Amino acid sequence: MKKPILVVMAAGMGSRYWGLKQIDPIGPNNEVIIDYSIFDAIKAGFWKVVFVIRKSIESDFKMFFWNRFEKFLPVEYVYQELDKLPSWFSVPEWRIKPWWTAHALLVAKDCIDAPFVALNADDFYGREAFFAINEFLIKNQDPNSYALVWYYLKNTVSDFGSVNRGICEANNGLLSNIVETKNIFKKDWKIIYIEDDQSKNLSPETLVSMNFFWFMPSILEYIEIWFKKFLENHGQELTSEYYIPTVLDELIKNNKIICNVLPNNSSWFGVTYPEDKSEVVSSIQKLISSWEYPKKLWT
Numbered sequence: 558m559k560k561p562i563l564v565v566m567a568a569g570m571g572s573r574y575w576g577l578k579q580i581d582p583i584g585p586n587n588e589v590i591i592d593y594s595i596f597d598a599i600k601a602g603f604w605k606v607v608f609v610i611r612k613s614i615e616s617d618f619k620m621f622f623w624n625r626f627e628k629f630l631p632v633e634y635v636y637q638e639l640d641k642l643p644s645w646f647s648v649p650e651w652r653i654k655p656w657w658t659a660h661a662l663l664v665a666k667d668c669i670d671a672p673f674v675a676l677n678a679d680d681f682y683g684r685e686a687f688f689a690i691n692e693f694l695i696k697n698q699d700p701n702s703y704a705l706v707w708y709y710l711k712n713t714v715s716d717f718g719s720v721n722r723g724i725c726e727a728n729n730g731l732l733s734n735i736v737e738t739k740n741i742f743k744k745d746w747k748i749i750y751i752e753d754d755q756s757k758n759l760s761p762e763t764l765v766s767m768n769f770f771w772f773m774p775s776i777l778e779y780i781e782i783w784f785k786k787f788l789e790n791h792g793q794e795l796t797s798e799y800y801i802p803t804v805l806d807e808l809i810k811n812n813k814i815i816c817n818v819l820p821n822n823s824s825w826f827g828v829t830y831p832e833d834k835s836e837v838v839s840s841i842q843k844l845i846s847s848w849e850y851p852k853k854l855w856t
Contacts, residue, residue: 559671560604561694565591566661566768567618567678568611568637577614578828579678580621583838585845586853590827590837591678594687595626596854598674601687605631607668608678609661612636625855635665646788649795656787656799658768659780666777675770675801681837682706682769683823684849690771693819703805704771704817705732708825711761714743717830719750723766723802724759725818732809732816735766737800764818766802767825779813780804 567579580589595606606626610618619634626632637655639648641664655661662675674690676682686706693704707725714720719742726734741750741759748759783804791797808814826840827833844850 560602561691562605562607562669562671562673563595563598563603564607564609564662564665564669564673564675565594565678566609566658566675567591568609568614568655568661569679577617579614580618581828581834583828583834584841584854588841588854589621590681592625592854593681593841593850594676596850597682597684597687599629600684601691603630603674603687604671605633607633607635607665607673609635609637609665611655612638633668635668637661637664643785643788646792649793652795654796656784656797658801659799659804660784662772662777662801663780663784666781669774669777672771672773675768675772677768677827679829680767680769680825680827681840682767682825683821685821685823686769686819689819689821690769693771693817697817699815700773700775701814702817703773703776703814704819705766705805706769706771706819706821707764708767708821709761710741710748710759710763710765712825713765713767713827714741714748715829715833716743717832718742720829723768723800725764725766727764727818730817732805732818734809735802735806735816737798737802767827768801770801770805771819775814776804779808783807 582589639652639655672694689706713722719740721739722741724736724738725732738750741748748761749756784799787799805816809816826837828837845852
């Protein structure tokens with residue numbers, strides 16, 4: 558089996574962060590969060606990185622990462638825009654944003670010819686997550702068997718505003734249900750979200766997806782088929798979003814695939830709001846102080 562590919566979803570515009578959080582340094586030598594994920598991926602045997610970005614950030618993004626990883630592994634760029642669509646579909650006149658995470662994988666399809674991990678550029682997942690995935694790869698040969706690494710909700714919410722998370726349920730190590738849940742936030746020592754104008758509590762121990770997925774290339778065909786259905790039903794909505802968890806849930810319910818759930822003890826942290834940054838900087842420094850990472854990653 559071919560060595561795995563890392564697909565980094567980095568097309569977000571950082572509207573809640575007031576800037577490009579993908580290239581906002583948090584390490585002692587100008588490192589950003591994705592530097593640490595790529596460092597861990599190299600250690601775990603990944604052989605290529607594919608960045609999914611927007612044309613509007615291309616110049617800043619490539620200038621920041623110029624010649625940073627290429628001596629370790631190949632780097633490719635693809636662009637998530639309002640294109641690569643079925644010929645019968647017309648983009649609504651006032652649509653601005655692409656269709657989020659599942660659409661991001663679809664635009665990367667031509668660069669993916671091996672098993673791959675898809676993850677967010679602005680989330681720190683921890684080395685154990687990569688090695689758990691690598692161990693799964695060694696044992697898994699089924700083209701319709703996927704995996705995700707999950708985290709506890711209590712460790713993934715921000716103190717400074719709402720977040721979106723994939724709420725997960727599993728039986729016997731297999732994902733049975735995953736729902737992209739929006740606007741989860743802390744209030745009065747509780748974690749809640751709003752549904753149908755009603756506040757609903759979530760247990761801090763709820764298991765969630767942070768978009769750390771292990772896929773075989775077969776997922777891309779499924780995403781393409783489901784995307785056509787999505788456009789038929791929601792394509793004319795100006796803010797409709799095509800999420801990976803939505804596709805996964807449909808595939809599971811239709812008995813097309815199985816998705817293994819891989820627990821891990823890695824720390825997760827990320828930047829959604831500017832106020833999150835100081836905690837991320839502190840967390841990285843602790844990992845450097847405990848020798849988990851070198852002070853300068855790319856020497």
